[in-house]
Each structure stands twice: as structure tokens, then as C-alpha cells.
């Protein structure tokens with residue numbers, strides 16, 4: 001499978017036939033690697049209600065017919081715009097022919113563009129035999145270690161930009177708690193408040209944990 005970084009916290013997962021988008025914030029994203037109207041999707045996963053994560057979800061879902069997965073209050077709002085939704089809450093798993101997604105905790109706020117309060121989530125994704133943990137927007141908290149317990153996480157997508165999420169120093173401890181084989185830093189350098197040094201994060205993680213860091217520029221991919 002291929003995991004393509006689209007900038008900020010947005011990804012496209014593909015295995016040839018199936019394309020799953022995560023947090024497709026493209027319009028208004030100064031580092032977007034694609035435009036919303038050129039992306040295909042069978043499913044769109046949304047970690048929480050903030051505009052830099054919901055992004056172009058409704059437009060892409062309407063054009064492609066993709067099913068949207070989001071926490072129940074957010075799913076209700078998006079469903080009201082005429083797209084097909086699945087509406088789990090924390091701990092819930094949604095299964096598809098490509099695999100599954102489970103909503104797991106993230107410590108962060110979440111009010112959607114339509115004004116609906118909900119809770120922010122992380123996404124534990126099984127896609128084409130690869131386990132991907134998108135941490136969403138979160139600060140450091142000890143229960144991160146529960147998410148990967150009893151399973152092997154192949155790749156963790158970890159926010160490092162600070163200000164709205166954990167910074168690159170707390171993210172090193174988060175990586176230790178999560179224990180993924182590969183780590184891709186996200187949610188940095190998109191806007192001035194979240195500028196940081198991804199190469200320093202890589203150096204620190206690889207000196208202090210067993211994880212390897214792959215820094216992807218927007219548009220670049222990681223393959224399992």
C-alpha cells in the first residue's frame with residue numbers, strides 16, 4: 001500500500017483500486033500537494049471538526065460518492081449536507097472492504113465549521129494489511145500507550161508543530177508511548193505558529209526510541 005502525504009494532516013491511502021482520504025484539508029492549505037477536485041476517494045476519514053481537518057470533505061464526498069467516517073455529532077452535521085456517513089464514537093470500529101478504522105482518544109478541542117461541538121479523535125486504521133495510527137490533533141497524554149497495546153503499529157502519523165498540538169519535544173515521548181515501527185511527522189510548517197524543525201525531531205526520536213522517522217514533503221509517499 002501507498003501512503004501519500006498531502007500536506008498538514010492530510011493523507012491519501014491507496015492499494016491500486018481503493019483510495020481512502022484522511023483529513024483532506026486542501027483548499028486554503030498553503031502546502032497542499034493536490035487540489036480537492038483531482039482526488040478520488042471511496043472513504044474519507046475525519047479526525048475532528050476543525051476546518052484544517054474537515055477541509056474539503058463534503059465537496060469530495062459529493063463528487064465521488066465516498067462514505068465519510070467521523071465521530072457521531074460531526075457525522076450528523078456532515079450527513080445533513082447530503083453525504084453518506086458512518087457515525088461511531090470513541091472505541092467504535094467501522095469495517096469496509098479495504099479494512100477498518102477505530103476512533104481512539106485525542107486530547108484537543110473540536111467544534112466544526114457548522115458550529116457543532118464534538119470530541120477530537122485519533123484514527124487507528126487497518127488498510128490493506130498495514131496498521132496506521134493517525135494521532136489527530138493531540139497533546140501528550142499517557143493513554144497513547146494503550147492504543148498500540150497488543151498490536152504492531154506499522155506507521156504513526158504524529159503532530160509535532162506545537163501551539164495547537166504537542167510540540168516536537170513532547171512528540172518524542174508520544175512516539176515512545178505509541179511504539180510504531182515508522183513515524184511520519186505531521187501538522188507543522190503549514191502556518192507560522194506551527195513552524196518547527198522536523199529533522200531535529202527525527203534525530204531525537206532515532207536517538208531515544210526504537211522508531212524510525214520518515215520526513216515526507218507534501219506530495220511524497222511512504223510504501224509498506
Ligand code: NI
Nearest residue numbers: 048050108137
Ligand atoms: Ni484541531
Ligand code: MN
Nearest residue numbers: 050052137164
Ligand atoms: Mn489541526
